[in-house]
Amino acid sequence: MLEFTTYRESTDTPMIFLPCGHFYTVDTFDGVVHMTDFFEFNSPDGWKITKRYVQESSTPEIPRCPDCRAAYTTSARYNEVVKKAQLQISIRQFTLTSNDRLISLIRDINLLQDTFESSRDAFQAVHRKALSERYRALSILQGRLRAYNKQVLTEEQPYHRVYELATYACRRYDLSPETYNPSVVQYRFGIEGAYQELRLMFLQICDMDIIASKDSTPEQLQKIMWKKIATDANTAITQGKKLVEICKHRKQQLIEIQTRIVVARFMALALKHRDEIKGGGDALAGRDGSELRSEAVEDLEECLDICAIIPSCQRLEGDVQETIRAVQGGTFYSVVTGSEMKQVYEAMANEFRGTGHWYVCSNGHQFTVGECGMPVSLGVCNECGARIGGQNHSPAAGVRADMNLERRMMDMTL
Numbered sequence: 239m240l241e242f243t244t245y246r247e248s249t250d251t252p253m254i255f256l257p258c259g260h261f262y263t264v265d266t267f268d269g270v271v272h273m274t275d276f277f278e279f280n281s282p283d284g285w286k287i288t289k290r291y292v293q294e295s296s297t298p299e300i301p302r303c304p305d306c307r308a309a310y311t312t313s314a315r316y317n318e319v320v321k322k323a324q325l326q327i328s329i330r331q332f333t334l335t336s337n338d339r340l341i342s343l344i345r346d347i348n349l350l351q352d353t354f355e356s357s358r359d360a361f362q363a364v365h366r367k368a369l370s371e372r373y374r375a376l377s378i379l380q381g382r383l384r385a386y387n388k389q390v391l392t393e394e395q396p397y398h399r400v401y402e403l404a405t406y407a408c409r410r411y412d413l414s415p416e417t418y419n420p421s422v423v424q425y426r427f428g429i430e431g432a433y434q435e436l437r438l439m440f441l442q443i444c445d446m447d448i449i450a451s452k453d454s455t456p457e458q459l460q461k462i463m464w465k466k467i468a469t470d471a472n473t474a475i476t477q478g479k480k481l482v483e484i485c486k487h488r489k490q491q492l493i494e495i496q497t498r499i500v501v502a503r504f505m506a507l508a509l510k511h512r513d514e515i516k517g518g519g520d521a522l523a524g525r526d527g528s529e530l531r532s533e534a535v536e537d538l539e540e541c542l543d544i545c546a547i548i549p550s551c552q553r554l555e556g557d558v559q560e561t562i563r564a565v566q567g568g569t570f571y572s573v574v575t576g577s578e579m580k581q582v583y584e585a586m587a588n589e590f591r592g593t594g595h596w597y598v599c600s601n602g603h604q605f606t607v608g609e610c611g612m613p614v615s616l617g618v619c620n621e622c623g624a625r626i627g628g629q630n631h632s633p634a635a636g637v638r639a640d641m642n643l644e645r646r647m648m649d650m651t652l
Contacts, residue, residue, distance in 0.1 A: 251285055254315075258308040264315075271301045271316055290318075298322040328396035329422065336390050336427040340434075343383055347438055350375060354445050363455045366462070369446075376442055383435050390427040397422040425488050432481050433493050433500075439474050440500050443467045447507060464511045471508035475501055489601045489622045495541045495554050502534045502561050534565045549618045599624040600636030 255261040264285045268274070273287075275296040280286040298319045301310045311320045353375075363369055392398050397419070405415040443466070449455060450463040478501035485494035509527050541558045545551040599619040616634055617627045628634045 254313070256303050256308065256310050257312070258303050258306050258310075260303050260305050262304075267301070270304055271299075271319055272296050273316075273319070276319060287315075298326070300324070325396060325400055329424075332396055333424055336424065339386055340427055340430060343379070343386060343431075344434060346379055346382075347434060347441070350379060351441055354441065358445065358448060361449060363449050363452070363459055363463075365456075366459065369449075369459075369463070373442060376438065380435070380438055383431065383438060387428060387431040387435065390424070390431060392423050392425070392428070395423055426490065429481070429484060429488060429490050429493055432477075432484075433497050436474055436478055436481070436497065436500050436504075439470055440503060443470050443507060444503075447510075461514070465514040467507055468511040468514040471504045471511070474504045475508060478504065491544060491548055491622050492551055492554075495544060495551050495558070498537055498541055499554070499557055499561050502538055502565055505530060505534055506565050531565050531567075535562055538562045538565070548622065550622075597626070597633065597637055599626045 251263045251265055253261055254264055254267050262270075265283070268285065273279075276291060276298070277287045278289045278291060280288050300320060300323045301313070301316050302308060303310060310316070311324075313320075361368075361372065388394070401416075401418060407413075408415040446463045447467055450460045450467075455463075478497050481497050482494055482501065485491070485497060509530065512527075538558050538561055542555060545555045545558065599622065601619070601622045601624050615627050616625060616629060618624065619626050624636065625634045626637055628637060
């Protein structure tokens, strides 16, 4: 008999008919989706939602049919759980893709560096066309790196895009938007990409400096090369100092030391050719050379102190000491990545290739644990040197599970 009432007014449990053809009562399918972890109901056995929990107690997953495992994503009732699960998948995919692309770029930079070093002695800079041809591959790589850095900007990341859309919707309906959660944003890829851009610039101008010093290089071409070296070095110094501050803020000590090393090397080249700069292009204008060298040495000595504290940075001690000698008047070569750092970059290629059991260190940097997915050995974070891993299947102090990014997604409302 028709009662002309809504389910909200009814005491009967409604049915859900899935696109796959299977059907269940709402309370049964709510149990499959773990709705009680996300919402409060009118009674322990009820199906009517009364409010949403501020702190959820489980990870949202895409609802699936218990019989055939087909995804069910078109229900208004489960919309919030579905959207959260989809966002987590997008963030994980962004992380994996960004890491893979970054490693590909770094490998290409390493290969280009090896090519420059092996061909430098035989190269003759007889005219500008020869230089353009030598640096053609480098220019293409710079374009790829800039494109990558644009694509990993905060504004382009899944969480930020969804947050902006949710905030816009809240304003339309006069609702208060959720607080922005910066821990969900992947800052590391943009920081590493910015460093690699500096590294590529240094690779070019250091190679130029060695070639320009050859007796076979025409004097007119030498002046052109020295001017470019001075101009690019001054630009890189400004960019590098900004990146150092960002690294400090984000606790990316490994990249911070690498950046401070390359900034000091840029400074040495800028001082060497500062007479080629005329007008307002000198970032070191008005500063005495000996004073600048002393400041650079002090900064690098501070890097040595950091290396002594953070195990993951110890591999950079040799580079720091070599740079100190170069700043004090010695010479250095275009080696911007030693063999140990190349091994680090190769390790980064497998950093997010674990079983899906993700963790974060005490400073929020992600890592994965393979095999069973539970930590059984201790290590140090590649980014900041904090203790990671664990023993006897228990995480170390400060390490927390980040499986499917659940902890940093709990408080997000869609």
